[in-house]
């Protein structure tokens with residue numbers, strides 16, 4: 001296995017926590033596709049000191065910045081985001097992969113995909129009508145009149161180093177004017193973080209910064225974020 005050396009990026013080079021974090025990340029060549037040097041953070045999680053140092057460095061940066069929301073991108077942002085959110089007294093908002101969050105649009109979609117022949121179609125029409133009367137109307141009332149907004153899901157598509165994907169968020173999870181940090185394990189092309197920023201900004205949230213453990217500078221994800229600040233602990237060289 002070839003070793004990719006990591007160098008500290010945004011944080012103080014003299015902080016010896018960085019070298020421990022850096023050396024705890026395993027690099028796996030040709031995964032999941034030939035040519036990809038996969039940065040595997042599962043080995044960082046096996047080292048409690050490196051894991052704690054990682055969280056501490058983010059907490060030190062964000063604890064006095066009046067952050068209300070830590071948004072974590074599925075899946076690996078769900079590992080680093082929650083401990084940061086708890087430590088700085090912010091809420092954690094999961095940005096999920098498609099069809100994981102309950103929402104009106106997906107309930108209808110799932111029903112329409114399951115009916116193929118005429119009998120089933122009639123059954124579908126009947127069940128759909130019952131669904132509209134029994135569920136849709138109260139649900140619409142629930143999220144428009146009650147102002148909870150919990151059922152509305154918004155999504156953004158994005159391209160990756162090795163494919164395309166989509167992330168989704170519940171609209172009612174955040175409020176206009178709240179201040180957010182978006183957390184993920186790694187920035188490559190910047191597509192994922194850009195999609196997360198777009199989702200939050202569409203509902204009026206101020207994205208203060210993005211925070212990642214690892215940056216792959218060759219893929220120029222930082223450029224894709226434009227003016228948005230990016231804080232990373234280690235950078236591949």
Ligand SMILES: O=P(O)(O)OC[C@H]1O[C@H](OP(=O)(O)OP(=O)(O)O)[C@H](O)[C@@H]1O
Nearest residue numbers: 074075076160161187188189190191192
């Ligand atoms: O900067 P980008 O080019 O957008 O790539 C970075 C994203 O890629 C990885 O996730 P992946 O999509 O592989 O999903 P996973 O965490 O569910 O494995 C990583 O955890 C980031 O979320």
Ligand SMILES: Nc1ncnc2[nH]cnc12
Nearest residue numbers: 036037038039161186188
């Ligand atoms: N090289 C890489 N290693 C780990 N996760 C990634 N996501 C996108 N590129 C990646």
